Amino acid sequence: MSIKENFEYIKSEIAKAAERSGRSADDVMLLAVTKLHSPDEMNEVIDAGAADIGENKVQEVLAKYDYVKPARWHLIGHLQTNKVRQIIDKVVMIQSVDSLHLAKEIEKRAAQAGITMDILIQVDPAEQETKFGLDPSELDALIKSIAEECPHVYVKGLMAIAPFVDDPEDARPFFREVKGVFDDCRNKKKNGEEGFDSDNVDMTVLSMGMTNDFRVAVEEGSTMVRVGTAIFGMRNYRSEEK
Numbered sequence: 001m002s003i004k005e006n007f008e009y010i011k012s013e014i015a016k017a018a019e020r021s022g023r024s025a026d027d028v029m030l031l032a033v034t035k036l037h038s039p040d041e042m043n044e045v046i047d048a049g050a051a052d053i054g055e056n057k058v059q060e061v062l063a064k065y066d067y068v069k070p071a072r073w074h075l076i077g078h079l080q081t082n083k084v085r086q087i088i089d090k091v092v093m094i095q096s097v098d099s100l101h102l103a104k105e106i107e108k109r110a111a112q113a114g115i116t117m118d119i120l121i122q123v124d125p126a127e128q129e130t131k132f133g134l135d136p137s138e139l140d141a142l143i144k145s146i147a148e149e150c151p152h153v154y155v156k157g158l159m160a161i162a163p164f165v166d167d168p169e170d171a172r173p174f175f176r177e178v179k180g181v182f183d184d185c186r187n188k189k190k191n192g193e194e195g196f197d198s199d200n201v202d203m204t205v206l207s208m209g210m211t212n213d214f215r216v217a218v219e220e221g222s223t224m225v226r227v228g229t230a231i232f233g234m235r236n237y238r239s240e241e242k
């Protein structure tokens, strides 16, 4: 199947899963994850209708940026503070913020560029060995600090990466837990709790679900899935090491 056919198939699968969760296809965004794929492949998915693309490394964004048709780039991988400057004017969203230190650097660079930057806070209730992602118990404090200290940073919601399991059903409890954390945040926003009442805290996006588990993630309330392999095929990791 072509990239276009795969993209359309995934969209239809998202629509079905959204329906199963009592929502419509429009409630769930498909982010095409293009890491380790060529600008030609990226342009193919953009021609197929992908408006949003995701990369996990700054150097890859920079290497491919000029060769790819206009699209909304998202950074979805761990971001070192010393690289924020290089991508502040290239991405529309940074999905992997898990510390105030990083949020403050984004604040500084966004202010310098005269823009605001949308972010998601990466949470990890499973406390995996990945070492990235915030323990949900630290979420309120981080949001309060960003609300106070980072007026150029817009907290749009949460991102999470489920532990890898063979059977996607086994990821369901994880997604349910993250959805619970997300709903807590939305309630705090609704109730005007300190920090959450700020204009730069929005809490409308829940980014969870990848090739292996996006159907379950959507059933459990995801509003954005990040899919690479099911659109482009397997990534060639070896070529990255050259």
Ligand SMILES: *Cc1c(COP(=O)(O)O)cnc(C)c1O
Binding pocket: 033, 035, 056, 076, 077, 161, 210, 211, 212, 226, 227, 228, 229, 230
């Ligand atoms: C690579 C990656 C994805 C996409 O993974 P697939 O299994 O290829 O769909 C999603 N999210 C993040 C953070 C990634 O790094």
